[in-house]
Amino acid sequence: MSSIVDVQNVTFSYGEKLALDDVSLTVDEGDFLGLIGPNGSGKTTLLHIMLGLIGPDRGSVELFGQPVEQFDQGERIGYVSQKATSRGGTMPVTVRECVRMGRFAHVGHSRLSDEDRQIAEDALETVDIADLADQRINQLSGGQRQRAYIARAIASEADLLALDEPTVGVDAESRDAFYRLLDSLNESGITIILIEHDIGVVTDRANRIACINTELYHHGDTESFVESEALSEAYGATGTVVHHHH
Ligand code: ADP
Numbered sequence: 001m002s003s004i005v006d007v008q009n010v011t012f013s014y015g016e017k018l019a020l021d022d023v024s025l026t027v028d029e030g031d032f033l034g035l036i037g038p039n040g041s042g043k044t045t046l047l048h049i050m051l052g053l054i055g056p057d058r059g060s061v062e063l064f065g066q067p068v069e070q071f072d073q074g075e076r077i078g079y080v081s082q083k084a085t086s087r088g089g090t091m092p093v094t095v096r097e098c099v100r101m102g103r104f105a106h107v108g109h110s111r112l113s114d115e116d117r118q119i120a121e122d123a124l125e126t127v128d129i130a131d132l133a134d135q136r137i138n139q140l141s142g143g144q145r146q147r148a149y150i151a152r153a154i155a156s157e158a159d160l161l162a163l164d165e166p167t168v169g170v171d172a173e174s175r176d177a178f179y180r181l182l183d184s185l186n187e188s189g190i191t192i193i194l195i196e197h198d199i200g201v202v203t204d205r206a207n208r209i210a211c212i213n214t215e216l217y218h219h220g221d222t223e224s225f226v227e228s229e230a231l232s233e234a235y236g237a238t239g240t241v242v243h244h245h246h
Contacts (some may be wrong), residue, residue, distance in 0.1 A: 010059035034202030075105030076154020102155030
């Protein structure tokens, strides 16, 4: 089994504020990794470091076997940031145009072929937003917009999908459907890293859990996490455990 992400002894501070302290973890091909921890525990920072968006103060990161500083296969990664649910900052392009952009990395300077266009249409079908293809991205609801970005990642044939609290502001029904979509993408072989505050959503589907609060409290399979004290230890540092059942 090959490693998709390999984080070794990563430490990172924002000025004086220590955000990550000696964190090491790996994500293997096909994993569904749930990244959990209280508010302000460093989850988004760790994800940004894993994807090479920021560099660590100490330690090293490899993505698809390449040192992250040299990583040049961006099309293999689909990233849905926390901001993706908000309307601000999204481009005034249609959903179809957005999803077709997922093909650009594969065609270089030439134009999209009929096959590229078909791959984009198929991706729209996969995430069930073909009916929204002609709408502008910035007119969609938060949940619809998440799906559009995921369709773009599917069209680009991403191997890794990283999502930061993707269902904030999404209604309960759409949320369940959204997580079923993630499950089926993972079953089709896409590696997933999910930041989610609802622990039940994570333990229901992730095969591996990373539980952090500046330091790593657990990294391993979900069963051993559920049986461990890692959750209360990590959350105990800042207060109440958020544990929703559904
Ligand atoms: P989480 O995603 O778990 O809520 P973050 O990674 O966003 O946590 O933040 C970790 C810590 O770093 C928090 O204390 C947060 O206030 C701080 N932090 C995050 N981003 C910045 C920034 N750009 N500048 C300064 N401090 C930051």
